[in-house]
Amino acid sequence: MNDNGSIRWGILSAASIARGSFLPALRAAGDGKAAVVGARDLRRAETFAASEGVERAVEGYDAVLDDPSIDAVYVALPNSLHAEWTIRAMDANKVVLCEKPLCVSEAETETVLRVAHESRALLWEAFVFPFRRHFHRLREIVTGGDIGDLLSIESNFHFQLQGRANIRLMPELGGGALNDVGCYCIHLATLLFGRPPARGTALAQRAAEGVDEEIAGVLDFVDASTLIFSCGMSREQDTFCRIICSEGEVRLSNPFHPSPDDALEILCGGETSVEHPSGPEPSFTAAIQHIHAVLREQEPPRHLATVDSLPTARGLQFARDASLGRTPARELA
Structure with a gap:
């Protein structure tokens, strides 16, 4: 300083x-x-x-x-x-x-x-997003026990890429939907499950440039805990997450870059409550x-990356390998 x-x-x-x-x-x-x-x-x-x-x-x-x-x-x-x-x-x-x-x-x-x-x-x-109030509140609900045990997560992140002269379409620069936005879905799941996935599968639609333009998959976190994700760069903006627990669920309209208008819905016991935890500050603040x-x-x-990053990298690798028809380097029992 x-x-x-x-x-x-x-x-x-x-x-x-x-x-x-x-x-x-x-x-x-x-x-x-x-x-x-x-x-x-x-x-x-x-x-x-x-x-x-x-x-x-x-x-x-x-x-x-x-x-x-x-x-x-x-x-x-x-x-x-x-x-x-x-x-x-x-x-x-x-x-x-x-x-x-x-x-x-x-x-x-x-x-x-x-x-x-x-x-x-x-x-x-x-x-x-883990530093935002939206995620703090989500984790509080999931770990609080009122909606039971965490079972599975469904997560989407799609947007419409404007123009083809974009590094997201360049395989030599690490482009593709999985690296660009699928990583959000996987990172959220590893944080909530508290562990890396053990195995995974995915299917991709490839752009003419060779990168995955759309990709969807399932990651298995053991004990019937799963992430079902979908992401891509060729359709209207869509970011959504559904956290399914044994006695209820949470739905987030924009889990990764929430604004004050973005809702966090809690469904439990036949009742729905809606919260708006996020403030107007820029996402990185x-x-x-x-x-x-x-x-x-x-x-x-x-x-820190030394704590949080490897489980996400492992999930990305499972999805990447599966979408390319490669045998994963490792699967965890």
Whole structure:
């Protein structure tokens, strides 16, 4: 932190998600500073910095990591570059918030997490919904016992991709619906079940570019606990989650990026109650505030990648392998 106490962030890539999601939340958090953005094209970085109020632009990503004034790094690069630059950032002694998915395979994830463990780095994967009040309330209901034991989860995340010149359609960059939005469905399930899936199956509809444009599957969490998920990039926006318990269920209209209008419905004993737990703050705000509090030693870290990321990576790998007709590398008894 600098002399006035602001936590200084470096941004790897002038990507749209940094502009549309990360920076508005950083401003809303109120106690951090976008200090530098790095991009392969210096002009692009300079344009980004000028339009978004970032202090400085640099060419390349190493220049961000080499800056000793930077406390934390947001990795907004394409999926295929996450592992390399997350490891480099940890090696540079930076706190890291890496876009999801953390890596494009379970094996890569294990490598990154090994480095994080060995270096005792603070690393978060940018699933921000677990920090929101919507998810806190959901977990409170599910663990409270009033609607019985958790049995299964049904989860959808679909949207309409605009245009074909998009990294989500580039297999060499780790594109595809599973990596882009299916990871949300799987991450929510691993958090609620509290364990990784043991096996899974999936079917995909592939785009001409070769990535999974639509994919649906089932992950088995043992003891009849299942996630049934559907995700894709070729139809109208649809995010929904149904949490089925032995004596009731919870339905969420927008579980991953909820707004104040998004409902959390509790169905139990023939009655339905509706809550709206989320505030109007940008989605990333609570996660960034938590990271800042951890750096100031005001809170213990929650939802670190070293705790939460491998179960999700395993679920993604089961679905990925099944959709490609590959034999899974492992199945758990």
